[in-house]
Amino acid sequence: MTPNLLRDRLADRIQQVETRLRAACQRAGRARGEVTLVAVTKTVPVEVAALALELGVLDLGENRPQELWSKAAALPPSVRWHAIGHLQRNKIERTLPLAHLIHSVDSLRLLSALDAESAGREKPLDVLLEVNASQEASKHGFAPAEVPLLGSPLRSLRHVRVRGLMTMAAPEEDPECCRPTFAALRRLRDQLRDAVGPPHDWSHLSMGMSGDFEVAVEEGSTFVRLGTVLFEGLA
Numbered sequence: 001m002t003p004n005l006l007r008d009r010l011a012d013r014i015q016q017v018e019t020r021l022r023a024a025c026q027r028a029g030r031a032r033g034e035v036t037l038v039a040v041t042k043t044v045p046v047e048v049a050a051l052a053l054e055l056g057v058l059d060l061g062e063n064r065p066q067e068l069w070s071k072a073a074a075l076p077p078s079v080r081w082h083a084i085g086h087l088q089r090n091k092i093e094r095t096l097p098l099a100h101l102i103h104s105v106d107s108l109r110l111l112s113a114l115d116a117e118s119a120g121r122e123k124p125l126d127v128l129l130e131v132n133a134s135q136e137a138s139k140h141g142f143a144p145a146e147v148p149l150l151g152s153p154l155r156s157l158r159h160v161r162v163r164g165l166m167t168m169a170a171p172e173e174d175p176e177c178c179r180p181t182f183a184a185l186r187r188l189r190d191q192l193r194d195a196v197g198p199p200h201d202w203s204h205l206s207m208g209m210s211g212d213f214e215v216a217v218e219e220g221s222t223f224v225r226l227g228t229v230l231f232e233g234l235a
């Protein structure tokens, strides 16, 4: 594919996603500005990620820290990097200075390691807690039943600010089947918002991938993380 063709195809994909996002927001009575599109670039080379950026997508997501480091080194600092995959503690030090938001905090051990590593920062570190809302054994994240018990450990954090929750729904043929998972995440968030006050703010729900993002938006998502629908077949 020539660079121009690639650019045109990606522009079309972004346009189609934009149309679908607007329609989903409208159905839910929400403003399009309440939802951030995070383009998940894990399957594409940095040149394609650079094109997405040129086409106005400033929020890019990677699930592997090493891939985030190498793409971040090659792309301008205007990118807002979202770390969306399991983060091992030995990867924290290099990842923190690059990440705009960590979506995938999946244990109290990781949370306290992040808090310690953030001690010297000017601003608090923004994170989301990953919840294994679909309760699949293969997935990382807090069990839904654990989440209401997090109040006390969260209140002891000094340098980390929890901005909300993240989940991955189980893959389904029919995206409607994901709706209960997304609704459950929203209810957990509401519960925490009432139970745990500042500096945590609970404004965000990171939910919705290529197969189910419209349902996620209808259920209150503020970050959709899209890979396949943007990039499949392009690189």
Ligand SMILES: *Cc1c(COP(=O)(O)O)cnc(C)c1O
Pocket (backbone or CB within 6 Å): 040, 042, 063, 084, 085, 168, 209, 210, 211, 225, 226, 227, 228, 229
């Ligand atoms: C890969 C990935 C996505 C994007 O999935 P698609 O179905 O390709 O849109 C979103 N979130 C996480 C955590 C991922 O690893």
